[in-house]
Amino acid sequence: MNKVTAIIWKDIITELRTKEMFTSMFIFALVILVIFNFAFGFSADITPQASSAILWVAFSFAGMLGLGRSFALEMEGNAMLGLLLTPVDRSLIYLGKMIGNVLFMFIVEIIVLPLFVLFFNINVFEHAPSLLLTLALGTVGFVSVGTLFSAMAANTRLREVLLPLLLFPIVIPVIASSVKLTEAVLSGGGLTEASGSLKVLVAFDIIFVTTSAIVFEYIVED
C-alpha cells in the first residue's frame, strides 16, 4: 500500500508544482457550463434531467483532458521507464495512477458544483451526501478504464486523438447511469429512486477496476 501512495504522492507533487492540468480541467468544465447556459437561453430554471446531463458532459470532457495528460506526462523524458523499473507489481502502478486521476477529477467536480448552482439555480446542497456518492462512483468508473486507455493511447501513433474514441463508447453505461442517478438525486427522489442505475454503477466500478489492473501489464511492457 505504501508503494501505491508513493505513486499517488509523486503525481500530486508534480501537479502542485505546475498546476497546469488542474487549471485546464477546471477552466474547460467551466466553459462547457457557460456554453450550455448560452444554449438554454440563460434561463435560470431548467429540469433536473437536463441539468444532470449538462453536469456529466462537463465532468467527462474535463476528465478526458486530465486522462490524456496522465500518461503523456510519463512519456516525456522516458519517465515511464523509471516507473516500470521500480520493484513494484504492475497492477500497483495502475492503482496508483488511477487513484491519482480519480482525486484530480473529483476535486475539479467539487469546485465546479457550486458554480453550477450559481449558473443554473439548482440547489444541490440539501442532497449533498447522495450527490457526492454518485459523483465518486461515476468518477471511479470513468477513470478505471480511462487510466488503462490513457497508457494505451500514449503509445500509439494517433496519441490523444485515439483516447476519446477508445474511452467514450466503453463508458456509455457509466455516463448513462450517473446521469440517471444524479437526476434522481436532484429531483429529490434520492438514491433509491434509481437503484437499478446504482447497481449498474457499482458493478461496473468493481469489474473494471479489477480487469484493468490485471491487463495493465500487457500495455506497459514491451
Place this chain on the structure above:
Amino acid sequence: MNILLTLTLLSMGASLYTAFFYAPTEIVMGHVQRIFYFHMGSVWVATVAFTMVFISSIAYLKTQKRNWDILAYTSAELGVLFITLTIISGSIWAKPIWGVWWTWDPQLTATFILWVLYIVYLLLRSSAGSEVRKAKFAAVFAIIAFIDLPFVYISARVMRGVSPIVFGGGGGGIDPKMLVALFASLTAFSLLFVVILKYRYDLEKMSDEVAKLKLSGAS
C-alpha cells in the same frame, strides 16, 4: 477446401429457396418477414465472430502466439461486416413494421454500441505501430469491450424501461416450415463465415511470409 466451398454454395442456394419459396408467408407482416431469415443469419455469425475475438484475445495474451492474434483480427473484421448487415437488414424490416428505421430500444442500442466498439478496435490496430504492440493493445481492448457489452445492454434497459418488442417469428407457435428456412439460413451463414475466415486467415499468414522474405532479402 473445395468440398467446403461446394457445401457453402449449395447451402446458400438451399437457404434462398427455403426463405423465398418453401416457407409460408407470415400472416401479419407479409413478405417483409422473409428478411428475418437473413437478419438472424447475420446476427448469429456476428455473435460467434465477436465471441471468437474475445476468446482468441485472451489466448493471445496468455501464449503470445501470432496465430491467435490473426484469428482475433480476422474475426473482428468479419464481425463488423456481419453486424453492419444485421443493422441494415433490421432497418429495412423495421420501417414497414414499426414505422421507423431506427428506435433506441435496449437491443438496438447495444447493437449500435457493439458496432462502434469493433470499428474502434480496427482503428486501434491500424494506429498502434509495431506488430507485437498492435496485437497486445487490440487484445486488451477486445477483452474490455466484450465485458462492457452486458453493461451497455442493462443500462439501456434501466434507462428505457423494459423493451416491449418480442423478437422472433412469434412467441406462440412457429410454422415448422419457417423453422426449416431459419435453420437453412443459419447453416448457410455459418459455412460462409468459416470459408471467408479461412481465406482471410491464410491471406494474413501469406502477408507475414512476404514480410519475412523481404526482411531476409534486404540483409
